[in-house]
Amino acid sequence: MRVQRTYDIVLFGATGFTGRLTAAYLARNAPDDCRWALAGRSPDKLERTRERLAETDPRWAALPLLTADAGDPASLRRIAADTRVVATTVGPYTHHGEGLVAACAEAGTDYVDLCGEPEFVDRMYLRYDTRARETGARLVHACGFDSVPHDLGVRFTVEQLPEDVPLRIDGYVRTNATFSGGTLASVLTALSRPVDMRRTARERERSEPWPGAAEGRTVRTGPAIPRGARGMTVLPRRSREAGVWALPLPGIDAQIVGRSAAALDRYGPDFRYRHQAAVKRLPVAVGGMATVGAVFALAQVPYARRRLSARLSPGEGPGAERRARSWFSVRFIGEGGGRRVVTEVAGGDPGYDETAKMLAESALCLAHDDLPKRAGQLTTAVAMGPQLTGRLTAAGLKFRVLSGG
Numbered sequence: 390m391r392v393q394r395t396y397d398i399v400l401f402g403a404t405g406f407t408g409r410l411t412a413a414y415l416a417r418n419a420p421d422d423c424r425w426a427l428a429g430r431s432p433d434k435l436e437r438t439r440e441r442l443a444e445t446d447p448r449w450a451a452l453p454l455l456t457a458d459a460g461d462p463a464s465l466r467r468i469a470a471d472t473r474v475v476a477t478t479v480g481p482y483t484h485h486g487e488g489l490v491a492a493c494a495e496a497g498t499d500y501v502d503l504c505g506e507p508e509f510v511d512r513m514y515l516r517y518d519t520r521a522r523e524t525g526a527r528l529v530h531a532c533g534f535d536s537v538p539h540d541l542g543v544r545f546t547v548e549q550l551p552e553d554v555p556l557r558i559d560g561y562v563r564t565n566a567t568f569s570g571g572t573l574a575s576v577l578t579a580l581s582r583p584v585d586m587r588r589t590a591r592e593r594e595r596s597e598p599w600p601g602a603a604e605g606r607t608v609r610t611g612p613a614i615p616r617g618a619r620g621m622t623v624l625p626r627r628s629r630e631a632g633v634w635a636l637p638l639p640g641i642d643a644q645i646v647g648r649s650a651a652a653l654d655r656y657g658p659d660f661r662y663r664h665q666a667a668v669k670r671l672p673v674a675v676g677g678m679a680t681v682g683a684v685f686a687l688a689q690v691p692y693a694r695r696r697l698s699a700r701l702s703p704g705e706g707p708g709a710e711r712r713a714r715s716w717f718s719v720r721f722i723g724e725g726g727g728r729r730v731v732t733e734v735a736g737g738d739p740g741y742d743e744t745a746k747m748l749a750e751s752a753l754c755l756a757h758d759d760l761p762k763r764a765g766q767l768t769t770a771v772a773m774g775p776q777l778t779g780r781l782t783a784a785g786l787k788f789r790v791l792s793g794g
Contacts, residue, residue, distance in 0.1 A: 408429070535640065559635075606654075736786045
């Protein structure tokens with residue numbers, strides 16, 4: 390049984406762009422008995438964030454504020470030791486995230502972040518999964534648009550298909566959203582380290598015991614990281630089932646889905662997932678591939694990377710009016726056991742409004758819901774699964790069966 394903590398949830402990075410949105414979401418939606426606090430390195434900025442919350446609800450005028458810095462391990466240990474769950478928006482995680490993961494793993498504190506950096510997730514597994522299992526900590530990365538809709542959406546699709554049969558699922562992502570300075574910095578950091586990403590991924594593959602290996606289960610997913618020296622030359626393919634041009638999406642989403650599939654028998658004895666962007670017109674698809682290739686190339690050059698990053702400073706992002714016009718849809722086509730099902734996960738602005746919702750609900754889920762007894766580095770589908778899907782559905786995200794259910 391875990392020792393009593395002062396707080397149920399501490400939000401670290403509460404003064405950044407996404408951090409402020411997450412704080413506002415918690416202020417509107419945390420249950421009355423939830424004990425939560427804001428944390429960050431600037432007391433003045435924390436105070437201003439609290440003042441904005443109190444303008445809409447005077448209850449938050451006395452919301453606890455905790456000073457901590459990603460570069461000060463002692464301050465991170467104090468936070469981890471005093472709460473049940475830490476939610477952090479402080480990225481790029483490759484540069485600023487390890488200290489808090491280490492503190493939570495040691496203190497037996499649950500941890501959620503918005504990390505979309507495969508190298509960081511793999512490295513945190515190698516360094517802290519064992520200790521987290523010993524202390525009971527649940528370390529759950531990628532609790533925003535990377536990768537909640539995809540991870541939970543695939544699990545939702547799997548649950549519509551027969552059990553104990555090979556399953557094939559294709560995911561198609563569409564959105565009209567833009568991004569913030571923090572997101573841009575994280576993307577450029579990840580793209581600038583292809584060699585390190587591949588090396589860390591291989592090290593994890595060598596060391597990680599795969600749960601389904603003894604039973605002969607297989608899991609295959611699309612590329613999880615940039616292909617580096619081999620080039621990013623994958624061409625668009627026409628998907629007649631979805632009626633779109635499909636572009637393989639590098640990033641962490643397919644990797645997260647694969648981890649869930651490896652851990653959960655419900656995904657069947659032979660599972661395959663492909664993660665793709667969906668584009669209606671071929672010229673747009675080709676242009677998108679060219680843009681990704683150009684950004685990848687520029688990210689390898691320090692001067693060009695700094696110039697790109699300077700276009701949006703951390704803490705800046707799209708305004709409320711632009712976010713209100715933003716939307717996302719992830720459509721899944723699943724087949725297995727002679728059945729075919731089409732499902733969808735959809736919502737509003739994916740990168741910020743919905744991401745703040747996903748992160749906050751993930752923290753609330755870990756803090757308050759009756760969940761499977763698991764510990765270590767986990768995915769959202771493994772750690773929270775149907776409970777988090779239920780929370781997000783109640784909060785306005787759509788998980789629906791379009792056909793075949």
